Amino acid sequence: MIINWEFVKQRTLWSYEDLIKKLQQTLRYDFVQQYYNHTMEEAIDYVDEIHTGYLQHRGHRTWLDGLITNFTWLQRAGVENYLDLVEQVASRESCEHFLKESGFGFPELIETLHYLLRWVLPFPTPLREFFDTADPTQMAYFQALKAQGLTTNLDLLEHGRRAAQRAVLTQGTGIPSTFLLRLIHQSDLARLAYVRGKTVRHLCGGGYDTLDKLANADLQEMEAAMNAYYCSLDKRPQDFKAVVQLGPLIGGARHLPRIVEE
Incomplete structure (x- = not known):
C-alpha cells in the first residue's frame, strides 16, 4: 500500500x-x-x-x-x-x-x-486569552493557575467544572470563587467549534457569558444586544459579523454536552 x-x-x-x-x-x-x-x-x-x-x-x-x-x-x-x-x-x-x-x-x-x-472535540485555548493582561490582579490569578499546571481551557474544565473542584482551586490559589466561575464559563464557551478567546470576550461583552445563555438566545434579540456592544466599542457591527456568526454559535451551543455544574 x-x-x-x-x-x-x-x-x-x-x-x-x-x-x-x-x-x-x-x-x-x-x-x-x-x-x-x-x-x-x-x-x-x-x-x-x-x-x-x-x-x-x-x-x-x-x-x-x-x-x-x-x-x-x-x-x-x-x-x-x-x-x-x-x-x-x-x-x-x-x-x-x-x-x-x-x-x-x-x-x-x-x-x-x-x-x-x-x-x-473541544480545542484547547490558552487561558491567557481570557485575562486582561494589563490588570495586575488578573495576571496574578493567571500565574496562580499556571502554578497548578492549568494553562488551557480544557485543563480548567477538567479540574474546575464541578463546585467541589472549584472550592479546592479557590483555596489553593486564592482566586475568588466568583472570578473562577466566570473563567470556567468562558472556558466552557471556548468548547464551541472554531471559537477562541477573542470571540468569547465579545460574547461576554454582549451579555452572553454562559453556554446556557447562548443556547437559549433569540437570534434577533442577540443581534440587537451584540450591535449595541460593538457600538459601545466605537466599532461597526458589520466588521464583526463575518467573524462572530451568531446563528451557528447559537446552534452549536444547543448541541454541546453540558459539563459545568454551578
Whole structure:
C-alpha cells in the first residue's frame, strides 16, 4: 500500500504525527472521554447535529454524507469509539496495518480525524486569552493557575467544572470563587467549534457569558444586544459579523454536552 503522507499536511495543516498528538492530548481528559467519546453509532447521529447546529441546515451535505459513510464503515470494522480509532492508527505503521485490515481508505481516515479535531472535540485555548493582561490582579490569578499546571481551557474544565473542584482551586490559589466561575464559563464557551478567546470576550461583552445563555438566545434579540456592544466599542457591527456568526454559535451551543455544574 502506497500512502501519500504529505496529503495530511495539505488537508489539515499538520503532519500525521502532529494530528494524532493533538487528538490524543484532547482525548486524555476525563470529561472528554465521558461526554465526547462517541461510539460509531453515536458519531453517525452527531453528524446530523453538526448539520442542524453549527451549519444551520446549510449546504455541505456531500461532505456530511461522506462522514456518515466513513463512520458506518468504521463501525463494521469493529471500531468502538473515537479513542479506539485514534489508538489504532497512532503511528504510521499501525495506520498502515489498520487500513490494510479494514479496507478503509487513507483520505477517508484523514478526513474523519480532521473532522473530529475541528468540529467534534473541544480545542484547547490558552487561558491567557481570557485575562486582561494589563490588570495586575488578573495576571496574578493567571500565574496562580499556571502554578497548578492549568494553562488551557480544557485543563480548567477538567479540574474546575464541578463546585467541589472549584472550592479546592479557590483555596489553593486564592482566586475568588466568583472570578473562577466566570473563567470556567468562558472556558466552557471556548468548547464551541472554531471559537477562541477573542470571540468569547465579545460574547461576554454582549451579555452572553454562559453556554446556557447562548443556547437559549433569540437570534434577533442577540443581534440587537451584540450591535449595541460593538457600538459601545466605537466599532461597526458589520466588521464583526463575518467573524462572530451568531446563528451557528447559537446552534452549536444547543448541541454541546453540558459539563459545568454551578
